[in-house]
Amino acid sequence: MPDKQLSAPARQALIALMINVNEASNPQLHERFRFKIEKSVRNELADAKLIEWRAGFRGTIFHTLTPKGWERGGTVAAEPLPPQVTALARLLYGWVDMFSRHLARTGVRFEDALRAIEHPATDDTQAAPAGVEERVLAVYHELAGNPGDLVSLARVRRRLADVERPVLDAALKAMDRDRRIHLEPETNRKALEPEAREAAISIGGEDKHLITSGRS
Numbered sequence: 116m117p118d119k120q121l122s123a124p125a126r127q128a129l130i131a132l133m134i135n136v137n138e139a140s141n142p143q144l145h146e147r148f149r150f151k152i153e154k155s156v157r158n159e160l161a162d163a164k165l166i167e168w169r170a171g172f173r174g175t176i177f178h179t180l181t182p183k184g185w186e187r188g189g190t191v192a193a194e195p196l197p198p199q200v201t202a203l204a205r206l207l208y209g210w211v212d213m214f215s216r217h218l219a220r221t222g223v224r225f226e227d228a229l230r231a232i233e234h235p236a237t238d239d240t241q242a243a244p245a246g247v248e249e250r251v252l253a254v255y256h257e258l259a260g261n262p263g264d265l266v267s268l269a270r271v272r273r274r275l276a277d278v279e280r281p282v283l284d285a286a287l288k289a290m291d292r293d294r295r296i297h298l299e300p301e302t303n304r305k306a307l308e309p310e311a312r313e314a315a316i317s318i319g320g321e322d323k324h325l326i327t328s329g330r331s
Contacts, residue, residue, distance in 0.1 A: 123200060125159045126191050128152045129180075130211060132166065133188045133225065135319055136233040137292060138179045140171065142300070143321045152178060160184070172265060172299045172325065179294075180226075189215045189225035247278060247286040248295065255296070255328050262329025265299065269314035271326060284316055287326075291318065298323035 121129065131148050132139055141151040152160075157178070160166040165184035169177050180188065192212035196205060218228055254274045258266045268287075275283055290296045298316060301307055301324040315322040 119163065120194055121163070121187075121191060122156070122159060123197050124153070124156045126194075126208075128156050128160060128178075129165060129184065129188045129191055132178055132180050133185070133229060136229050137319055138177050138294075138297075139319065140175050140177045140300075140321070142175065142302075143319055144178075147320060152176070163187075171297065172327075173302050175299070175302065177297075182226075185224070185226040189218070247282060248290055250275060250278070251283075251286055251290060251296070251326075252328060255326055259328075263327055265325045265327050267311055267314070268298075268316065268324055268326055269308075269310045272314050287316055288318060291323075296326055296328045299325045299327065301325060 127150065128144075131144055131150075135144070135147065145151050157166070157168055157176070160178075161168060163183075164181055165187055167179045167181055171177050192208040192215065196208060200208075215225060218225055251271065254271050255266055256262075258270055258274070272280075272283065278286075287296070287298060291298045298318060300321055301311065307324065311324050312322075315324045317323070
């Protein structure tokens with residue numbers, strides 16, 4: 116049985132998550148694309164097993180594409196569009212469809228292509244030596260009262276002051292991408308101390324100030 120056709124907002128969300136590549140929060144999606152994934156759309160995509168989602172700090176919703184979501188995203192632009200879609204949206208859908216067909220001809224998966232664009236081989240995400248990630252986890256568990264507690268990145272950086280910042284950033288980004296940890300923003304930016312602002316790491320255009328690990 117073919118997959119059920121997605122609603123226009125669900126297609127929009129799917130393509131936005133593909134462009135974002137990494138796990139995306141609603142505030143991050145709003146900042147980049149001026150929209151958020153509403154509950155009904157989130158349920159539609161989750162029921163179709165195209166995304167997974169979790170509630171983070173202060174109820175912020177984070178979304179991640181599943182392997183099926185990446186596969187569906189590569190073909191969603193070829194599906195018939197509803198009549199109310201604007202001309203600009205039709206042009207963008209046409210571009211995505213053309214890109215998808217090119218990748219299919221060359222044997223490259225959509226996910227691999229977009230991840231390569233977001234994280235090229237020369238990016239500092241390739242620079243973290245073995246052992247740094249294990250040290251990050253060890254420091255986190257020393258500082259956290261319980262698994263899943265939020266810990267300031269500033270405190271982690273203080274404990275790992277001997278690790279050069281580009282190397283530590285590379286490890287943090289890789290661990291967040293592999294979901295060994297979750298990096299989250301402080302929603303109350305006014306409460307941030309200068310050290311916390313300086314310690315932040317930017318992922319997908321959003322500053323992350325907190326680290327958590329071990330959440331179910």
